[in-house]
Amino acid sequence: MADITFEDIKRLRELTGVGITDAKTALVESDGDFDKALEAMRKKGLTKAEKRGEREARSGVVGTYNHDNRIGVLVEMNCETDFVARNEMFTDLVKDVAMHIAATAPEYVSSDDIPAEVREKAVAEFTEKAKGEGKPENMISQIVEGMVKKYFAERCLLDQPFVKNPDQTVGQYVKENIAKLGENIVVRRFSRIALGEVA
DSSP: OOOOOHHHHHHHHHHHOOOHHHHHHHHHHTTTOHHHHHHHHHHHHHHHHHHHTTSOOOEEEEEEEEETTTEEEEEEEEESOHHHHTOHHHHHHHHHHHHHHHHHOOSBSSGGGSOHHHHHHHHHHHHHHHHHTTOOGGGHHHHHHHHHHHHHHTTBGGGSEETTEEEEEHHHHHHHHHHHHTSOOEEEEEEEEETTOOO
């Protein structure tokens, strides 16, 4: 059996938010390979996070971010308890999300927030474009679906690549924190104001 140190167990716990027993078991199962254990625990944690997503989040904070006194962001993020709302990990998450909003100017929190008429307009425009480019008739709806998905992914906060780590989306970053904090976390709404910008 591989040599498993208490330091490795502790580090795995801190990175994933799991208990000591779970961390030790993951290291034993991966023959002491820390990276393999971390990957296994993240997958497990994210699965639990999906289940937590069904629980109601009524506590939380309104966070702010100000960039050079030129861009200001207000974001409301909710969790299940005041205990987590006051947790440094949660407040850091709120700051990160507010900073991301300042940098990328998303229009919606998620694809669920896109009004039907906005979606329909995009579908009509991309359908016109695909036809104008002479795409095969039987492929147009599939092509348009892909174009619409990409178009809105760039405009929806949770689908955007996270500015601090473009390898994951903001949504994945939030889920990672759900796994670590053990509570459902929701980005409720946000407002971004840029100096001189007209709404």
